[in-house]
Amino acid sequence: MPTVQVKTVFGDVKFQCQRCGSCCHHRRPPEFDDLIPIDRLAEFWEKSNLIYLTDKDIHNISRRSRKKPEEFVDTLFKYNGDSVRVEDGGKKVILDLPVMKSKEDTTCVFYKNGCSVYSVRPKACRLFPFRVEEETTPKGDILLNITYNPTCPGIGKGASVDKKRLEKLVVDQFLHRTESIFPKVQRLVAEGKIDRCAKIYRTLPGRKVHPAER
Numbered sequence: 001m002p003t004v005q006v007k008t009v010f011g012d013v014k015f016q017c018q019r020c021g022s023c024c025h026h027r028r029p030p031e032f033d034d035l036i037p038i039d040r041l042a043e044f045w046e047k048s049n050l051i052y053l054t055d056k057d058i059h060n061i062s063r064r065s066r067k068k069p070e071e072f073v074d075t076l077f078k079y080n081g082d083s084v085r086v087e088d089g090g091k092k093v094i095l096d097l098p099v100m101k102s103k104e105d106t107t108c109v110f111y112k113n114g115c116s117v118y119s120v121r122p123k124a125c126r127l128f129p130f131r132v133e134e135e136t137t138p139k140g141d142i143l144l145n146i147t148y149n150p151t152c153p154g155i156g157k158g159a160s161v162d163k164k165r166l167e168k169l170v171v172d173q174f175l176h177r178t179e180s181i182f183p184k185v186q187r188l189v190a191e192g193k194i195d196r197c198a199k200i201y202r203t204l205p206g207r208k209v210h211p212a213e214r
């Protein structure tokens, strides 16, 4: 049975948000295609700062803002609450995880001189400038390594980071995400719809190059 381990991979780091708003500007690195192979994910995470949403985030924000998920959720394919797609006869598994939509100027759709959904902001926003780099060991165990974005001007200011609180946030985020993905993947595997050697891809959402599916 694979295990999941969470760990902060930095020493004593101080952080206090300076409310500069820079993390509400979302970068979508142009050098990546719509589908990102797993072996380029670390590079993708390094160059982007998209806000990934769990189903619970979407539910809370929708209720609070009175907007339909389609109004603030970005996916590559048409959003229908299902993040797992299988193509090429089971040889390609695509995880189209929802991210927060951005305006033309790259700011988050909820950014209006600050966050307009602050009390229900996504877990990814609560985590920033800390982020998770997932790693799978040869045994299939999952390591959730917590790092941070050194360009955030809040790093090095204020009090030392409470690592326990950070780890709990990461575990919650991981559980909420896997709750919506794993059952579907397990069912597809049991039905023989995913090839044992399938390649896994993540998407670069918001590009919408599949207009037929919109």
Ligand code: SF4
Residues within 6 Å of the ligand: 016, 017, 018, 019, 020, 021, 022, 023, 024, 128, 129, 152, 153, 154, 155
């Ligand atoms: S977390 Fe960092 S980048 Fe985001 S608003 Fe605060 S200081 Fe700015």
Ligand code: SF4
Residues within 6 Å of the ligand: 023, 024, 051, 100, 108, 109, 110, 111, 112, 114, 115, 116, 117, 118, 121, 122, 125
């Ligand atoms: S939800 Fe709020 S904190 Fe998060 S990116 Fe949007 S405006 Fe910024």
